[in-house]
Amino acid sequence: MSRLGFRCLLAGGLLVSICQADPGARQVAPEDARQSVPSPSVQGGRQATGAKSPWRNATPQQKAEIEALIDQLVLNQNIDPNDMDAQEKAWDTCIAAFDKLSTYQERAFPQLVQHLDDKRPSIPFRNHRLDFQVGKACYWNLYYQLQDRPDDYSRYGYYRKGRDGKDHPQPYWKGTPFDDAGGVKKWLAAHRGLSYPEMQVKCLQWLLKKEKEIGVPDAESYFRNILPLKIQILKRRQQAGEDVQAELKRLQKIKQEKRVDQIPRELLPGEQVDR
Structure with a gap:
């Protein structure tokens, strides 16, 4: 500042x-x-x-x-x-x-x-x-x-549009990955056996699941609210020792080229699925 x-x-x-x-x-x-x-x-x-x-x-x-x-x-x-x-x-x-x-x-x-x-x-x-x-x-x-969100994910504001065209609270405002466990202290105790990047993957997967439940109204929203999380998860899985390089490169290319044809159809509004 x-x-x-x-x-x-x-x-x-x-x-x-x-x-x-x-x-x-x-x-x-x-x-x-x-x-x-x-x-x-x-x-x-x-x-x-x-x-x-x-x-x-x-x-x-x-x-x-x-x-x-x-x-x-x-x-x-x-x-x-x-x-x-x-x-x-x-x-x-x-x-x-x-x-x-x-x-x-x-x-x-x-x-x-x-x-x-x-x-x-x-x-x-x-x-x-x-x-x-x-x-x-x-x-x-x-x-x-733990919820190591990428810089190109989301944008300022409490709400975003979903696949239904309505405003939805952005998941990180409405809850946390720790809620079901009863708080961050209990969540950490339950995941004590995971490495640092593995814990990050868990929290990012929670966020991605919530974003998918909301869906996207258009392609631009997918490239802003969902694909960056998928890429970040793969990066952390790679740091945890998994061989995900091929899938990571594939998603990065989709993002770079804005490949609309690669967006999962179930995330889009019905009228776009039928096109």
Whole structure:
């Protein structure tokens, strides 16, 4: 966010999340950083994400670093509200800590879960009206890592059109992959045996299923709301060690060439299926 934009938000009394629109514009590290580690202190345990294995555990040093980063999610409440530079710096500290936590991947999950009820003040990473707590920041860190949506998926807005031509809440606003399990803590416990990319696949598959249930009103909606998820799932399956290169290349070509003839007919309105 630009300095001017940040100051406008502060001046208006609306401290919205830097994440702003939910669909993929999240504050987590870039893909390269999320699939590797930035410094020797984050290294340790199983490094190859391609092989199936349980979670990688944090070393004592990493645990200390993770705890320090969670502490940095706390928003300084002693800043002069008229000091925009100090306010912006405080927000930047929270955002940097949030990003850095993502690079630890599943090594940070146990500590993030421990802080889910942490009531200390923070900045919102999604809901700019309710989520001003460290515990909420920890939740959204887990959420954005696990439901690793691609940048070209979806667009801003609560609703989108379905195959029936009606407005439907976009799935990521209406629910989460964790709901049926009773929350993220129980979901993680149930999937403890999966690797990091395998957990991402589970969450992306939940989202894809919901999008398919809504369907699409036209080809453009398919290329925006469904195909990017299919491609992302294949990328994560590939990182988990599966041989999906041929199918991945096929779908990427369909997306690049906007091959309307390759859209599954059952996702489109009836009048388009008959054409």
